[in-house]
Amino acid sequence: MTMKNIFESVMSNLSNNTKMLTMLGISGMVSSTILAVKSTPKALDILNEDEDYKYSNIEKIKKTYKCYIPSAVVAAGAITCLIFSNQIDTRRTTALATAYSLSENALKEYGAKVVDIVGEEKDKEVKDEIAKDKLAAVPVDHIFDTPSGKALCLDTISGRYFTSELSALDKIQNTLNNRLYNENIVSLNDFYSELGLPSISVGDDIGWNMNTGLVYFDYSTQFAETNEPCIVLSYSIVPRWNYDKD
Helix, strand or coil: CCCHHHHHHHHHHHHHCCCHHHHHHHHHHHHHHHHHHHHHHHHHHHHHCCCCCCCCCHHHHHHHHHHHHHHHHHHHHHHHHHHHHHHHHHHHHHHHHHHHHHHHHHHHHHHHHHHHCCCHHHHHHHHHHHHHHHHCCCCCCCCCCCCCCCCCEEEEECEEEEEEEEEEHHHHHHHHHHHHHHHCEEHHHHHHHHHHCCCCCCCCCCCEEECCCCCCCEEEEEEECCEEEEEEEEEECCCCCCCCCC
16 A cells, blocks of 8 residues: 555545544644754754855755655645645535525525414414423523613523513614614624623624524513513524625
């Protein structure tokens, strides 16, 4: 088996493990640097064989390049690993975004057809039952106080309880939609910022744009485990990945 076949076999086995490829790439770059440093004394010895002769830069390369071949080979392998890792991640991200978009469109069509068949009243009952289930799944262990009101609320995306009121939420909704008109995109963290909630890690990665529709909140008033009335906040159009790419 040739070195080429061995390399292709290894890369094939690693093709689905981007973490391993990245680790190999980083390790390879470090190893390449160490090899280059260790090769430098050998290169200097070669150049010092004729102390009276002053080599030009090109002549220095010609005389000493063989010393650095191992370092160059390792560096090339490391760079290849990093390129493969990036390409795999890009393909996976593209596939995930496509699948998400298809699922989102299918869900919209399904929801619209449900309303046509059962009517708006039954649709509201179904949404209330879903809100009740979501409320039951999230214990009231921490409540974020915001300056927008005192009523207990639950955000169904981040799973956080906070205080606000319907009029304030409607005002924030209008503010976000005005930003959509002017800037074309709004992130989920933009909403949390307007509300006075801390941002979340994925909050800048998902959001809304004018092509997918305006921001509309759905409200369902239920009773939390503390028997306190709670506004369950969900989204008519859920924030999506790659919202800033459309």
